[in-house]
Amino acid sequence: MPKIIPFKAVKPTRAIVGLVAARPYQSYTVDERESRMAYNPYSFLHIVNPGYKYDQEVTGEERYKLVKNRYLEFKEDGVFVKDKKPSFYVYKIVNRHGQEFNGIVAATSAEDYEKDIIKKHEDTISKREETFKSYLQTVGFNAEPVLLTYPDNALIAQIINDVQNTKYAEFEFTMTYRDTHYLWKIDDAPTITTIQSEFKNMDTIYIADGHHRSASSYLLYKDEKVKNLDHNGTESYNFFMSYLIPESDLVIYEFNRLIKDLNGLTKEEFLIKLDASYRIENRGLMAYKPSKPHHFSMYLDGEFYSLYLRKTCYTFKTSLDTLDAQLLYKTILQPVLGINDLRNDNRISYVNGHHDMITIKTSVDSGEFTVGFGMCPSNVEQMKQIADEGLTMPPKSTYILPKLRSGITIYEY
Known part of the structure; x- marks a missing residue:
């Protein structure tokens, strides 16, 4: 019975979302990162590579604190705005090969990870888990969803299709890799309840990509739960951001x-x-x-x-x-x-x-x-x-x- 909940996402404004969005930091060469940051002041790379501002490499806790500072500056400058209502987000990607992916961005339960309701298929490295947990504790946000997959579900598919066909996309932009991204918001209570009920009827969901992020989020949950004497299970650390797509949308290469x-x-x-x-x-x-x-x-x-x-x-x-x-x-x-x-x-x-x-x-x-x-x-x-x-x-x-x-x-x- 997987538990998913809506959340108040912090998002770029529509006008500059295509400039903000970035691939994971490690996927860029040094030259690629330098080029993008030199010519694009809105790139998310400026947040995760804060030493660029001072032309030096920073690591560890010092870097984490600077990441948080850059993030807060983006919010203060109006680059990022937090939604007023908890929402699910229908998210669609069409890549340059014509492959299409449709799913829902939601907050998923760290307790479900602990209970093996969210299942993994890859080992993780303890040192990397602890490193990213410390990062999350310092910066206070996560900007890349874990990719989860669930059994194809006709009702969820219909909801996604209806949202895409009856609402204007909040975001629609194409990256330099020629993949196009679309995002719609679901914030009405009946639809949210229906989606949650459908997921509760499933036995398990599976991590497709993001095993270390999932494990680190779980470690964060365990730490914060112990520290919080008034813990009640609704705190934000009980959940982590995921992009849930049906199994038929998943594409696997060797x-x-x-x-x-x-x-x-x-x-x-x-x-x-x-x-x-x-x-x-x-x-x-x-x-x-x-x-x-x-x-x-x-x-x-x-x-x-x-x-x-x-x-x-x-x-x-x-x-x-x-x-x-x-x-x-x-x-x-x-x-x-x-x-x-x-x-x-x-x-x-x-x-x-x-x-x-x-x-x-x-x-x-x-x-x-x-x-x-x-x-x-x-x-x-x-x-x-x-x-x-x-x-x-x-x-x-x-x-x-x-x-x-x-x-x-x-x-x-």
């Missing part, structure tokens, strides 16, 4: 793997070891891309190969075992190439499935990497089953769309 060396093996020795688990076919210069689960592509020494799993050599015991990212790890990356820590080993790198096999070829041909692997993407049902079994995927198993922007709706603690 992350392909690039490896810097063959762990001391020659090409021939490496291929012989792979032959124990895979049927191998040399495809020459043909850029082979797998089309079935448990099939992989490989680029090595100027040639493409197809790898088909010998199923008699591998036992599928859990849903995780059927995941291609796990399969590649268990049959090649760990036993043959000696990569045990997928998160921290600097011999491995990842390329999302938006890029084709030629990207892998180029990376290997440049000499930076020795071998590259491509695979099929996983699907929503695999993700859910792994979460339901209490298991977690290897790092970089999924590249999930939509990718959200910061600064369009802001949740204050």
Whole structure:
């Protein structure tokens, strides 16, 4: 029975929302950030990179305090305005590939995360959880929703469609990446109640993207709950901002793997070891891309190969075992190439499935990497089953769309 509630979002004004909205800070190169901040005084990057104002790098608690100051300045200057009524927000994204995403921005329950009503499929790093929790405690706001997905629901879909067709969008703007964003407000009590009732009838909802943000929000909730002697469960720290979209809207790509060396093996020795688990076919210069689960592509020494799993050599015991990212790890990356820590080993790198096999070829041909692997993407049902079994995927198993922007709706603690 997931609990979602409306909230009073802090939002940019309609005239400048397209200038404020920004991709996550880490997704920019240094040069990209510098360029955007130099020519756009409204970019949300000015808030999350406050040292730019003083031409120096600031970190830790000092940075958090400056982030809060920049945010308050944006509010004082009228760049951000807080809504007067708690609302849900219908949010639509149409990207440059024509893919469309429709959902609802709402506040979701940290207690539901604790009770596994909001389920996860990825491990998180404790240090990152604590860092972001401290950030939230100092700055007092969150500007990027967690991406959650729920089973397709006809009534919620009808409400979203009706809102989009009967109301003018409060926001409609296109980013430089050529994705167009729309936002409508729902603040009437009957519609809010209906949406909440539909979510209460669901058993679970799932984190699609934003595992660390969810975990940090949960840690914040635990801390503040203990500190507040008058805690009653309605305080803002009991919730975190999420963008909830139906499962059919979720788009999942794979992350392909690039490896810097063959762990001391020659090409021939490496291929012989792979032959124990895979049927191998040399495809020459043909850029082979797998089309079935448990099939992989490989680029090595100027040639493409197809790898088909010998199923008699591998036992599928859990849903995780059927995941291609796990399969590649268990049959090649760990036993043959000696990569045990997928998160921290600097011999491995990842390329999302938006890029084709030629990207892998180029990376290997440049000499930076020795071998590259491509695979099929996983699907929503695999993700859910792994979460339901209490298991977690290897790092970089999924590249999930939509990718959200910061600064369009802001949740204050």
